[in-house]
Amino acid sequence: MKYYMAPMEGITTAIYRTAYDSCFGPMDKYFTPFLVPHLHKDFNTKERRDILPEYNEGLYVVPQILTNQSEDFIRTAKLLQQYGYQEVNLNLGCPSKTVVSKGRGAGFLGDLEKLERFLDDIFEKLDIKISVKSRSGLMEHEELFELMELYNDFPFTEVILHPRTQREFYKGKASREDYQEACRLTVNPICYNGDLRTVQDCEQIEAVFPGTQAVMVGRGLLSRPYFISESRKNLEREAASPKEENRWHRLEKFHHQVYEAYCEAYDRDEKNVLFKMKEIWSYELESFPNSEKIGKKIKKAVHLLEYEKLVSHLFLSMAPYS
């Protein structure tokens, strides 16, 4: 089975992806957070920092596009193709109100006629692999049936299903029943996404839904970045460097790499660097036993030096758990 890193806006940036790959990788595919097409001829500086191949060396990256205008999707996909990308992903899952109110992301699922015209157009005019990341529907789970019928009319490289409706946001549990139906109905390869936190969770998906060719992991991976690599056991890497096996050592190396890269990208601007790092910690502190007190201090840090001291203290305090 294949493992994919989910796109997480603001978090799974090129900096995060490459550090992950060198410390815990490889992942079979890395999906970028969504790109919103614009009318400029090329990507802007922020987008280039995430998309350009030199920032994603050695990784299979799939850029994701968020739009409900086929001409915008086509123009952006062609630009990505010029940068060497072989696959793009259509975002039909974003539940955020600002996105949905414009009929984009999961909001696009509310107008299947328009979606069909959009898909007709992009599949006709593009010569690049296209995958889709979709919710089960906008309001009701029953929408999934019509949606899968629609997806079946197009040769998607894969359909990645996050089996919640837009209305559910991230509440409750992702619906295994929806996913089962999708597996039964789909003619395209299918990938599961939602609430996977352990390798057992992932293997259970494969066992229960044998049509599954891949799983995509988001928050579970941010909280415990080591969880897939510790189970997959990259034997070659371990044999070459047994010390690397230690979870805390790897996490520390990972953090150092992400932090240094953000310091460089933001010219050590304290506010920007700390904002990025705190977002990562808001998930990852879960990995650290008894870290509430120091976690609070990290979240409150306003200076890089103060932050650095707190983080090294945190890793030092993990020695008994090695």
Ligand SMILES: Cc1cc2nc3c(=O)[nH]c(=O)nc-3n(C[C@H](O)[C@H](O)[C@H](O)COP(=O)(O)O)c2cc1C
């Ligand atoms: C902070 C945050 C940012 C996200 N950004 C994106 C995004 O840019 N594109 C997308 O398709 N999904 C995005 N998602 C959804 C995730 O990719 C994923 O579908 C969702 O978190 C469910 O998977 P999980 O339970 O493994 O986290 C985001 C989710 C979160 C919490």
